[in-house]
Amino acid sequence: MKIDVSQAEGAQQGAPYPLDGITVLDLTQIYNGPYATFLMALAGANVIKIEPKTGENLRSRGDLGGVAYPFAMLNSNKKPVTLNLKSEQGKEILREMVKKADILIENFSPGVMDRLGVGAEALQKINPRLIYGSSSGYGSDGPYRNYPAMDLVMQAMCGVINSTGFPDGPPVKSGAALCDFFAGIHLHSAIMMALYARERTGTGKVVEVSMQDATYCSLGSNYGMFHARGDAAPERTGNRHGGLGVAPYNAYPAKDGWVVVNAPADHHWRAICEVIGQPDLADDPRLATRTDRVVNFELVDELLEAWMKTQTKGDAAAAMLARSVPCAPVRNLKEVMNDENMLARGSLQPLDHPELGRINVPHSPLNMKGVPRIPLEPHLPLGAKNDEIYGEWLGHSREEIDRMKADGVI
Structure with a gap:
Protein backbone atom coordinates (compact mmCIF):
# COMPACT_ATOMS: atom_id res chain seq x y z
CA MET A 1 0.00 0.00 0.00
CA CYS A 217 14.62 48.28 7.72
CA SER A 218 15.35 47.08 11.25
CA LEU A 219 17.69 50.05 11.81
CA GLY A 220 14.98 52.60 10.98
CA SER A 221 15.53 54.72 14.11
CA ASN A 222 19.27 54.86 13.49
CA TYR A 223 18.79 55.88 9.86
CA GLY A 224 16.41 58.61 10.98
CA MET A 225 18.98 60.08 13.34
CA PHE A 226 21.71 59.93 10.70
CA HIS A 227 19.46 61.56 8.12
CA ALA A 228 18.70 64.39 10.54
CA ARG A 229 22.19 64.91 11.97
CA GLY A 230 24.58 63.48 9.41
CA ASP A 231 28.08 62.81 10.69
CA ALA A 232 27.21 64.43 14.02
CA ALA A 233 24.96 61.47 14.85
CA PRO A 234 26.56 59.02 17.29
CA GLU A 235 27.19 55.60 15.78
CA ARG A 236 26.19 53.77 18.96
CA THR A 237 23.76 54.76 21.68
CA GLY A 238 24.12 51.90 24.15
CA ASN A 239 20.73 51.02 25.60
CA ARG A 240 19.27 54.38 24.69
CA HIS A 241 16.96 54.83 21.71
CA GLY A 242 18.71 54.26 18.39
CA GLY A 243 17.55 57.66 17.17
CA LEU A 244 17.86 59.32 20.58
CA GLY A 245 14.23 60.28 20.17
CA VAL A 246 12.65 58.82 23.32
CA ALA A 247 13.36 59.33 27.03
CA PRO A 248 13.21 57.46 29.29
CA TYR A 249 14.55 54.69 27.10
CA ASN A 250 17.33 52.76 28.77
CA ALA A 251 18.34 49.85 30.98
CA TYR A 252 18.49 50.85 34.63
CA PRO A 253 20.32 48.96 37.40
CA ALA A 254 18.19 47.51 40.21
CA LYS A 255 19.29 45.71 43.37
CA ASP A 256 19.50 42.33 41.64
CA GLY A 257 19.72 43.07 37.95
CA TRP A 258 18.42 45.48 35.36
CA VAL A 259 15.08 46.86 34.17
CA VAL A 260 14.40 48.45 30.81
CA VAL A 261 11.91 51.29 30.42
CA ASN A 262 10.62 52.65 27.12
CA ALA A 263 8.14 55.44 27.79
CA PRO A 264 7.46 57.51 24.66
CA ALA A 265 4.23 59.26 25.67
CA ASP A 266 3.56 62.05 28.15
CA HIS A 267 1.05 59.93 30.07
CA HIS A 268 3.76 57.29 30.51
CA TRP A 269 6.00 59.92 32.11
CA ARG A 270 3.26 61.09 34.44
CA ALA A 271 2.73 57.50 35.55
CA ILE A 272 6.47 57.05 36.14
CA CYS A 273 6.54 60.16 38.31
CA GLU A 274 3.78 58.64 40.47
CA VAL A 275 5.59 55.30 40.69
CA ILE A 276 8.91 56.80 41.80
CA GLY A 277 7.16 58.98 44.35
CA GLN A 278 7.81 62.33 42.67
CA PRO A 279 4.49 63.37 41.08
CA ASP A 280 5.58 67.04 40.94
CA LEU A 281 8.13 66.15 38.25
CA ALA A 282 5.27 65.76 35.79
CA ASP A 283 4.97 69.56 35.71
CA ASP A 284 8.70 70.30 35.69
CA PRO A 285 9.25 72.44 32.53
CA ARG A 286 12.46 70.54 31.83
CA LEU A 287 10.52 67.28 31.55
CA ALA A 288 6.95 68.18 30.60
CA THR A 289 7.00 66.96 26.98
CA ARG A 290 8.76 64.19 25.13
CA THR A 291 10.98 66.75 23.42
CA ASP A 292 11.89 68.22 26.80
CA ARG A 293 12.76 64.79 28.14
CA VAL A 294 14.88 63.93 25.11
CA VAL A 295 16.82 67.18 25.47
CA ASN A 296 17.32 66.41 29.18
CA PHE A 297 17.69 62.65 28.89
CA GLU A 298 20.59 62.57 31.35
CA LEU A 299 18.38 64.08 34.05
CA VAL A 300 15.65 61.55 33.21
CA ASP A 301 18.13 58.70 33.57
CA GLU A 302 19.46 60.02 36.88
CA LEU A 303 15.93 60.14 38.33
CA LEU A 304 15.09 56.59 37.28
CA GLU A 305 18.45 55.21 38.34
CA ALA A 306 18.13 56.69 41.83
CA TRP A 307 14.74 55.03 42.34
CA MET A 308 15.58 51.75 40.57
CA LYS A 309 18.58 51.11 42.83
CA THR A 310 16.20 50.84 45.78
CA GLN A 311 14.12 48.12 44.09
CA THR A 312 14.51 44.54 42.97
CA LYS A 313 14.04 44.15 39.25
CA GLY A 314 10.83 42.20 39.80
CA ASP A 315 9.31 44.78 42.13
CA ALA A 316 10.34 47.68 39.91
CA ALA A 317 8.85 46.10 36.80
CA ALA A 318 5.66 45.17 38.64
CA ALA A 319 5.20 48.73 39.90
CA MET A 320 5.71 50.17 36.43
CA LEU A 321 3.49 47.62 34.72
CA ALA A 322 0.71 48.28 37.22
CA ARG A 323 0.61 51.80 35.76
CA SER A 324 0.89 50.54 32.13
CA VAL A 325 4.44 51.83 31.70
CA PRO A 326 6.24 49.79 28.98
CA CYS A 327 9.03 48.04 30.85
CA ALA A 328 10.50 44.62 31.61
CA PRO A 329 13.15 43.04 33.79
CA VAL A 330 16.25 42.02 31.85
CA ARG A 331 15.93 38.25 32.01
CA ASN A 332 18.49 35.50 31.54
CA LEU A 333 18.09 32.56 29.17
CA LYS A 334 16.85 30.20 31.88
CA GLU A 335 14.02 32.61 32.64
CA VAL A 336 13.20 33.08 28.96
CA MET A 337 13.19 29.34 28.19
CA ASN A 338 10.68 28.79 31.01
CA ASP A 339 8.46 31.80 30.34
CA GLU A 340 5.04 31.33 31.96
Missing part, protein backbone atom coordinates in the same frame (compact mmCIF):
# COMPACT_ATOMS: atom_id res chain seq x y z
CA LYS A 2 1.33 3.45 -0.92
CA ILE A 3 0.94 6.36 1.47
CA ASP A 4 0.37 9.83 0.05
CA VAL A 5 2.63 11.84 2.32
CA SER A 6 1.45 15.05 0.66
CA GLN A 7 -1.34 14.92 3.25
CA ALA A 8 -0.15 16.00 6.69
CA GLU A 9 -1.17 13.86 9.63
CA GLY A 10 -3.40 16.67 10.88
CA ALA A 11 -5.35 16.62 7.62
CA GLN A 12 -5.96 12.89 7.99
CA GLN A 13 -7.57 13.63 11.34
CA GLY A 14 -9.73 16.36 9.85
CA ALA A 15 -7.89 19.28 11.43
CA PRO A 16 -8.25 22.41 9.24
CA TYR A 17 -4.58 23.34 9.02
CA PRO A 18 -3.86 26.12 6.48
CA LEU A 19 -1.19 24.19 4.54
CA ASP A 20 -2.77 20.74 4.56
CA GLY A 21 -1.94 18.96 1.32
CA ILE A 22 1.10 21.14 0.54
CA THR A 23 4.39 19.28 0.12
CA VAL A 24 7.63 21.18 0.72
CA LEU A 25 11.08 19.98 -0.31
CA ASP A 26 13.41 21.54 2.22
CA LEU A 27 17.07 21.71 1.17
CA THR A 28 17.91 24.45 3.65
CA GLN A 29 20.40 24.52 6.51
CA ILE A 30 21.35 26.32 9.75
CA TYR A 31 18.71 28.97 10.72
CA ASN A 32 17.52 30.99 7.73
CA GLY A 33 15.67 28.45 5.57
CA PRO A 34 14.90 25.91 8.31
CA TYR A 35 12.92 28.55 10.22
CA ALA A 36 10.79 29.25 7.14
CA THR A 37 10.06 25.54 6.65
CA PHE A 38 9.48 25.06 10.40
CA LEU A 39 6.65 27.60 10.18
CA MET A 40 5.23 25.70 7.20
CA ALA A 41 5.42 22.34 8.97
CA LEU A 42 3.49 23.75 11.93
CA ALA A 43 0.87 25.10 9.54
CA GLY A 44 0.21 21.57 8.30
CA ALA A 45 2.57 21.29 5.34
CA ASN A 46 4.33 18.01 4.69
CA VAL A 47 7.97 19.12 4.91
CA ILE A 48 10.52 16.67 3.54
CA LYS A 49 13.93 17.69 4.86
CA ILE A 50 16.53 16.69 2.28
CA GLU A 51 20.04 16.48 3.72
CA PRO A 52 23.43 15.31 2.43
CA LYS A 53 24.52 11.94 3.75
CA THR A 54 26.54 13.63 6.49
CA GLY A 55 23.55 15.73 7.57
CA GLU A 56 23.07 19.47 7.38
CA ASN A 57 25.62 21.63 9.19
CA LEU A 58 23.48 22.38 12.24
CA ARG A 59 23.35 18.69 13.19
CA SER A 60 27.09 18.82 13.92
CA ARG A 61 26.89 21.78 16.33
CA GLY A 62 25.93 19.73 19.36
CA ASP A 63 29.44 18.89 20.53
CA LEU A 64 28.91 20.68 23.87
CA GLY A 65 25.94 18.55 24.79
CA GLY A 66 24.83 15.93 22.29
CA VAL A 67 22.27 16.88 19.69
CA ALA A 68 22.09 20.66 19.32
CA TYR A 69 19.05 22.34 20.86
CA PRO A 70 18.77 24.77 17.91
CA PHE A 71 18.39 21.82 15.53
CA ALA A 72 15.69 20.33 17.73
CA MET A 73 14.02 23.73 17.94
CA LEU A 74 13.79 24.26 14.17
CA ASN A 75 13.17 20.77 12.84
CA SER A 76 10.11 19.51 14.67
CA ASN A 77 7.48 17.82 12.50
CA LYS A 78 9.75 17.40 9.46
CA LYS A 79 10.51 14.19 7.54
CA PRO A 80 14.28 13.80 7.08
CA VAL A 81 15.77 11.98 4.11
CA THR A 82 19.32 11.83 2.80
CA LEU A 83 20.22 12.46 -0.83
CA ASN A 84 23.53 12.87 -2.63
CA LEU A 85 22.85 15.66 -5.12
CA LYS A 86 26.37 15.32 -6.53
CA SER A 87 25.39 11.97 -8.02
CA GLU A 88 23.35 11.71 -11.20
CA GLN A 89 20.87 9.36 -9.60
CA GLY A 90 20.49 11.72 -6.66
CA LYS A 91 19.54 14.53 -9.03
CA GLU A 92 17.11 12.24 -10.83
CA ILE A 93 15.43 11.31 -7.55
CA LEU A 94 15.09 15.02 -6.70
CA ARG A 95 13.37 15.52 -10.07
CA GLU A 96 10.98 12.70 -9.22
CA MET A 97 10.16 14.43 -5.96
CA VAL A 98 9.67 17.79 -7.67
CA LYS A 99 6.98 16.29 -9.89
CA LYS A 100 4.87 15.64 -6.78
CA ALA A 101 5.84 18.68 -4.70
CA ASP A 102 4.42 22.18 -4.35
CA ILE A 103 7.41 24.07 -2.99
CA LEU A 104 11.18 23.69 -3.03
CA ILE A 105 13.34 25.85 -0.76
CA GLU A 106 17.12 26.18 -0.65
CA ASN A 107 19.63 28.60 0.85
CA PHE A 108 22.80 27.61 -0.95
CA SER A 109 25.11 30.18 -2.45
CA PRO A 110 23.70 31.67 -5.68
CA GLY A 111 24.32 29.42 -8.66
CA VAL A 112 24.90 26.16 -6.77
CA MET A 113 21.61 24.56 -7.80
CA ASP A 114 22.03 25.68 -11.41
CA ARG A 115 25.51 24.15 -11.56
CA LEU A 116 24.02 20.89 -10.32
CA GLY A 117 21.43 21.05 -13.10
CA VAL A 118 18.49 21.35 -10.69
CA GLY A 119 17.98 25.09 -10.53
CA ALA A 120 14.65 26.89 -10.66
CA GLU A 121 14.31 27.02 -14.44
CA ALA A 122 15.10 23.32 -14.90
CA LEU A 123 12.77 22.20 -12.12
CA GLN A 124 9.84 24.36 -13.22
CA LYS A 125 10.02 22.70 -16.64
CA ILE A 126 9.32 19.45 -14.83
CA ASN A 127 6.58 20.96 -12.66
CA PRO A 128 5.26 24.36 -13.81
CA ARG A 129 3.27 24.66 -10.55
CA LEU A 130 6.40 24.43 -8.42
CA ILE A 131 7.19 27.40 -6.21
CA TYR A 132 10.95 27.75 -5.93
CA GLY A 133 12.19 29.75 -2.97
CA SER A 134 15.77 30.71 -2.26
CA SER A 135 17.64 32.82 0.25
CA SER A 136 21.24 33.97 0.31
CA GLY A 137 23.34 36.68 1.88
CA TYR A 138 23.21 39.30 -0.86
CA GLY A 139 20.86 37.94 -3.53
CA SER A 140 21.41 36.30 -6.89
CA ASP A 141 22.47 39.48 -8.70
CA GLY A 142 24.38 42.63 -7.83
CA PRO A 143 28.10 43.12 -7.14
CA TYR A 144 28.04 41.18 -3.82
CA ARG A 145 26.39 38.09 -5.35
CA ASN A 146 29.32 35.75 -4.73
CA TYR A 147 30.34 37.00 -1.28
CA PRO A 148 30.06 34.28 1.40
CA ALA A 149 27.62 35.22 4.14
CA MET A 150 26.78 34.08 7.65
CA ASP A 151 24.82 35.97 10.28
CA LEU A 152 27.86 37.65 11.87
CA VAL A 153 29.10 38.78 8.46
CA MET A 154 25.68 40.12 7.54
CA GLN A 155 25.39 42.01 10.84
CA ALA A 156 28.62 43.77 9.94
CA MET A 157 27.55 44.59 6.38
CA CYS A 158 24.06 45.71 7.41
CA GLY A 159 25.17 48.17 10.11
CA VAL A 160 23.90 46.10 13.03
CA ILE A 161 27.30 45.66 14.67
CA ASN A 162 28.36 49.27 14.20
CA SER A 163 25.08 50.40 15.79
CA THR A 164 25.35 48.09 18.80
CA GLY A 165 27.30 48.96 21.93
CA PHE A 166 28.06 52.12 23.89
CA PRO A 167 29.34 55.36 22.34
CA ASP A 168 32.74 55.07 23.99
CA GLY A 169 33.14 51.34 23.31
CA PRO A 170 33.81 49.07 20.35
CA PRO A 171 31.05 47.83 18.03
CA VAL A 172 29.38 44.66 19.30
CA LYS A 173 27.38 41.98 17.51
CA SER A 174 23.77 41.38 18.44
CA GLY A 175 23.28 38.44 20.76
CA ALA A 176 20.48 37.24 18.48
CA ALA A 177 21.05 35.86 14.97
CA LEU A 178 18.95 38.69 13.57
CA CYS A 179 19.87 38.51 9.91
CA ASP A 180 19.27 34.76 9.64
CA PHE A 181 15.84 34.91 11.21
CA PHE A 182 14.77 38.13 9.47
CA ALA A 183 15.55 36.40 6.18
CA GLY A 184 13.70 33.24 7.22
CA ILE A 185 10.58 35.20 8.13
CA HIS A 186 10.65 37.10 4.84
CA LEU A 187 11.27 33.87 2.90
CA HIS A 188 8.19 32.32 4.47
CA SER A 189 6.19 35.43 3.56
CA ALA A 190 7.42 35.40 -0.03
CA ILE A 191 6.46 31.75 -0.48
CA MET A 192 3.00 32.32 0.97
CA MET A 193 2.63 35.21 -1.49
CA ALA A 194 3.62 32.88 -4.33
CA LEU A 195 1.13 30.25 -3.15
CA TYR A 196 -1.62 32.84 -3.30
CA ALA A 197 -0.53 33.87 -6.80
CA ARG A 198 -0.58 30.22 -7.90
CA GLU A 199 -4.18 29.90 -6.77
CA ARG A 200 -5.09 32.63 -9.26
CA THR A 201 -2.74 31.77 -12.13
CA GLY A 202 -2.10 28.04 -11.82
CA THR A 203 1.64 28.47 -12.21
CA GLY A 204 4.49 28.59 -9.74
CA LYS A 205 6.84 31.49 -9.10
CA VAL A 206 10.50 31.89 -8.22
CA VAL A 207 10.94 33.95 -5.06
CA GLU A 208 14.14 35.16 -3.48
CA VAL A 209 15.07 36.85 -0.20
CA SER A 210 18.50 38.17 0.69
CA MET A 211 19.62 38.52 4.28
CA GLN A 212 20.87 42.02 3.50
CA ASP A 213 17.52 43.16 2.11
CA ALA A 214 15.60 41.60 5.00
CA THR A 215 17.73 43.34 7.64
CA TYR A 216 17.85 46.89 6.28
CA ASN A 341 3.22 33.42 29.37
CA MET A 342 4.55 31.47 26.39
CA LEU A 343 3.97 28.16 28.15
CA ALA A 344 0.39 29.17 29.00
CA ARG A 345 -0.29 30.19 25.40
CA GLY A 346 1.27 27.07 23.93
CA SER A 347 3.80 29.06 21.94
CA LEU A 348 6.45 27.36 24.10
CA GLN A 349 5.81 23.70 24.86
CA PRO A 350 7.45 20.94 26.92
CA LEU A 351 8.68 18.09 24.72
CA ASP A 352 10.14 14.73 25.69
CA HIS A 353 13.06 14.49 23.28
CA PRO A 354 14.74 11.08 22.79
CA GLU A 355 18.23 12.58 23.01
CA LEU A 356 17.88 15.89 24.85
CA GLY A 357 15.40 14.77 27.48
CA ARG A 358 12.53 17.04 28.52
CA ILE A 359 12.95 20.45 26.92
CA ASN A 360 10.81 23.47 26.17
CA VAL A 361 10.67 24.17 22.45
CA PRO A 362 8.81 26.84 20.50
CA HIS A 363 5.70 26.34 18.44
CA SER A 364 4.90 28.64 15.53
CA PRO A 365 4.19 32.28 16.43
CA LEU A 366 1.68 32.32 13.54
CA ASN A 367 -1.75 31.53 14.93
CA MET A 368 -5.11 31.32 13.19
CA LYS A 369 -8.25 31.68 15.29
CA GLY A 370 -10.15 28.41 15.51
CA VAL A 371 -7.27 26.29 14.19
CA PRO A 372 -5.69 24.07 16.85
CA ARG A 373 -1.93 23.90 17.21
CA ILE A 374 -0.36 20.87 15.55
CA PRO A 375 1.15 18.58 18.20
CA LEU A 376 4.91 18.99 18.26
CA GLU A 377 6.96 15.95 17.28
CA PRO A 378 10.69 15.67 18.06
CA HIS A 379 13.04 15.95 15.12
CA LEU A 380 14.03 12.59 13.70
CA PRO A 381 17.46 11.03 13.10
CA LEU A 382 19.26 11.62 9.83
CA GLY A 383 17.56 9.77 6.98
CA ALA A 384 14.79 8.38 9.20
CA LYS A 385 12.16 8.76 6.47
CA ASN A 386 14.20 7.40 3.53
CA ASP A 387 12.09 4.25 3.22
CA GLU A 388 8.78 6.11 3.53
CA ILE A 389 9.61 8.86 1.04
CA TYR A 390 11.55 6.88 -1.55
CA GLY A 391 9.54 3.70 -1.18
CA GLU A 392 5.96 4.48 -0.21
CA TRP A 393 5.74 7.96 -1.77
CA LEU A 394 7.93 7.69 -4.88
CA GLY A 395 7.24 3.98 -5.35
CA HIS A 396 10.75 2.58 -5.44
CA SER A 397 11.07 -1.09 -4.53
CA ARG A 398 12.98 -2.43 -1.56
CA GLU A 399 15.68 -3.66 -3.93
CA GLU A 400 16.00 -0.22 -5.56
CA ILE A 401 16.32 1.50 -2.20
CA ASP A 402 18.98 -0.98 -1.08
CA ARG A 403 20.86 -0.35 -4.33
CA MET A 404 20.67 3.44 -3.79
CA LYS A 405 22.20 2.96 -0.36
CA ALA A 406 24.93 0.72 -1.72
CA ASP A 407 25.71 3.23 -4.48
CA GLY A 408 25.98 6.13 -2.03
CA VAL A 409 22.94 7.96 -3.37
CA ILE A 410 21.13 7.92 -0.01
